[in-house]
Amino acid sequence: MSIKFSRKDLGLVITPNKTAEYLIHKLGSIKQNQSILDPCVGPGIFVKLLIKKGINKKQIHAFDISSEYEDDLKGLGVHFERKDTLLSITESEHNQYDFIIGNPPYLNKSSSYVRENKKELRKIYGKINSHETYAMFIVNSIWRLKEGGKLAFITSDSFLTLRTHQRLRKFILRHCVINEILLAPQDLFSNQNVSTSPVIIVLTKLSRKDQREKRLTNQIRVITRVKNEEEYKKPNKILTHLQKSYQILPFNIFYTDIEPQVITFFETAPKIVNYMKGYIGMHTHNNRKYIAAIEGTELAKIFHNRNSKIREPENQYRIISRDYLKEKAWRPYLKRGGAEQYYRPIMEALDWRENAKKVYDIPENVPFEREGLVISGVSSRLAARYMPKGCYWDSNKAIGCIVLDENISISYLLGLLNSSLYNYLAKGIINNTNSIQLSGIHALPFIMPDSETKSLVEKYVERIIEQLKNDGLYNYENEQRIIDNLIFNLHQTEFDFAESLKEKLEKKYSIYQKK
Ligand SMILES: C[S@@+](CC[C@H](N)C(=O)[O-])C[C@H]1O[C@@H](n2cnc3c(N)ncnc32)[C@H](O)[C@@H]1O
Numbered sequence: 001m002s003i004k005f006s007r008k009d010l011g012l013v014i015t016p017n018k019t020a021e022y023l024i025h026k027l028g029s030i031k032q033n034q035s036i037l038d039p040c041v042g043p044g045i046f047v048k049l050l051i052k053k054g055i056n057k058k059q060i061h062a063f064d065i066s067s068e069y070e071d072d073l074k075g076l077g078v079h080f081e082r083k084d085t086l087l088s089i090t091e092s093e094h095n096q097y098d099f100i101i102g103n104p105p106y107l108n109k110s111s112s113y114v115r116e117n118k119k120e121l122r123k124i125y126g127k128i129n130s131h132e133t134y135a136m137f138i139v140n141s142i143w144r145l146k147e148g149g150k151l152a153f154i155t156s157d158s159f160l161t162l163r164t165h166q167r168l169r170k171f172i173l174r175h176c177v178i179n180e181i182l183l184a185p186q187d188l189f190s191n192q193n194v195s196t197s198p199v200i201i202v203l204t205k206l207s208r209k210d211q212r213e214k215r216l217t218n219q220i221r222v223i224t225r226v227k228n229e230e231e232y233k234k235p236n237k238i239l240t241h242l243q244k245s246y247q248i249l250p251f252n253i254f255y256t257d258i259e260p261q262v263i264t265f266f267e268t269a270p271k272i273v274n275y276m277k278g279y280i281g282m283h284t285h286n287n288r289k290y291i292a293a294i295e296g297t298e299l300a301k302i303f304h305n306r307n308s309k310i311r312e313p314e315n316q317y318r319i320i321s322r323d324y325l326k327e328k329a330w331r332p333y334l335k336r337g338g339a340e341q342y343y344r345p346i347m348e349a350l351d352w353r354e355n356a357k358k359v360y361d362i363p364e365n366v367p368f369e370r371e372g373l374v375i376s377g378v379s380s381r382l383a384a385r386y387m388p389k390g391c392y393w394d395s396n397k398a399i400g401c402i403v404l405d406e407n408i409s410i411s412y413l414l415g416l417l418n419s420s421l422y423n424y425l426a427k428g429i430i431n432n433t434n435s436i437q438l439s440g441i442h443a444l445p446f447i448m449p450d451s452e453t454k455s456l457v458e459k460y461v462e463r464i465i466e467q468l469k470n471d472g473l474y475n476y477e478n479e480q481r482i483i484d485n486l487i488f489n490l491h492q493t494e495f496d497f498a499e500s501l502k503e504k505l506e507k508k509y510s511i512y513q514k515k
């Protein structure tokens with residue numbers, strides 16, 4: 001058979017020697033009657049090291065889809081099978097190996113391999129809803145492991161936190177105790193032109209229902225990002241997380257650098273959705289046609305410039321007078337993300353005349369036009385702004401939110417959500433990409449403030465908004481420091497947050513980030 005895919009198409013990346021040795025070391029002692037599999041062996045770095053360590057060749061099994069390594073590996077005397085590990089699995093291949101080790105290929109859904117095998121892969125791995133091969137390799141290998149068997153992989157770290165991998169994380173939590181998560185050097189594969197940040201994960205399969213308690217009470221050894229391979233054995237920082245905490249965190253995030261007190265906060269406080277609810281907005285189906293810039297705004301200036309280069313009147317960008325908003329033929333419209341907080345003048349208007357309205361998809365039960373907050377759906381930080389009465393919003397980058405509890409004010413929520421603590425919860429823990437989803441916002445924990453904290457936060461938020469209304473570039477760092485302290489102290493009293501968390505917030509999550 002000819003080779004259908006190139007090495008690159010098959011995700012060939014070679015594991016550096018010291019990393020391979022560390023993974024082998026993590027498996028612990030291998031007895032003479034035990035079997036070990038590399039399910040994506042490539043040129044055989046793990047196999048060769050195992051042989052060097054004195055493991056009997058007969059104990060070693062290896063698979064690869066490519067025929068390139070067949071002769072070499074068979075020459076080494078190990079059991080080599082040329083096969084597609086992901087597609088070839090049958091029930092009889094479950095529970096076969098005592099150890100599995102490897103560096104699974106990282107191929108995403110746009111790769112030729114995944115596209116060509118989409119249907120079959122979905123049949124087998126559909127339940128974990130993962131499109132990357134490395135995620136399917138984790139599941140496949142857990143199936144192949146015997147009860148009590150151990151797995152050590154070096155792979156992309158994106159499954160630890162990305163929302164799309166929640167089902168994979170749940171699968172792992174249901175079937176294994178996690179022995180170790182070590183964030184490997186960022187540049188481990190950069191000399192092979194691979195930029196994914198890698199993680200070493202070590203698991204033991206304990207999938208029986210009656211072992212649930214064992215899984216939950218397991219202590220995971222967690223090592224935050226090391227700088228080089230030498231640090232594997234003497235890292236600067238070793239944390240231990242109770243496996244149960246991964247069960248508790250929203251979306252079962254496998255967070256590495258989280259404080260136990262923050263986990264308790266997530267575990268015990270009610271969700272913010274009980275106090276404030278966000279809604280996905282509407283579709284115009286043609287924003288260019290139905291959304292206009294409001295005269296006098298920055299956007300209107302941009303549209304003026306663009307229009308000076310467009311001849312045909314029907315192709316020009318629309319700019320409307322502010323008076324049109326009063327006549328209600330146009331409505332203020334929110335469709336922008338971005339990191340701006342507290343207040344931003346509304347620059348866009350939605351055509352609200354009958355002919356236009358007919359075209360829109362407007363979801364039912366969304367309280368458009370009510371006063372509230374708008375949160376950026378795409379932003380480098382959690383950013384909430386005041387939303388005046390009368391607004392509509394888009395389904396994408398702006399999330400309109402309404403306050404549900406009369407004891408809580410819009411101003412207090414603006415202060416809370418724009419604080420460094422909540423930026424950490426939302427962007428440091430729940431979703432460290434540039435997007436913020438509604439479900440992520442709703443999963444934030446919330447405690448009722450005492451009346452003094454509440455009124456002080458409100459006072460400073462209102463001051464910031466007033467200033468920003470006069471001067472869009474107003475620097476509110478001083479007020480923000482006060483708000484950050486108020487919010488931190490409120491939660492510190494309740495959850496015993498350490499001072500080190502405060503430093504972390506100032507350094508990494510505040511608008512005045514200390515170096
Ligand atoms: C990242 S490389 C690992 C190479 C080697 N184990 C190492 O760590 O140096 C991934 C290997 O997986 C193989 N591979 C890709 N898709 C596969 C599949 N579906 N079944 C089996 N092997 C596959 C590739 O041919 C490649 O050799």
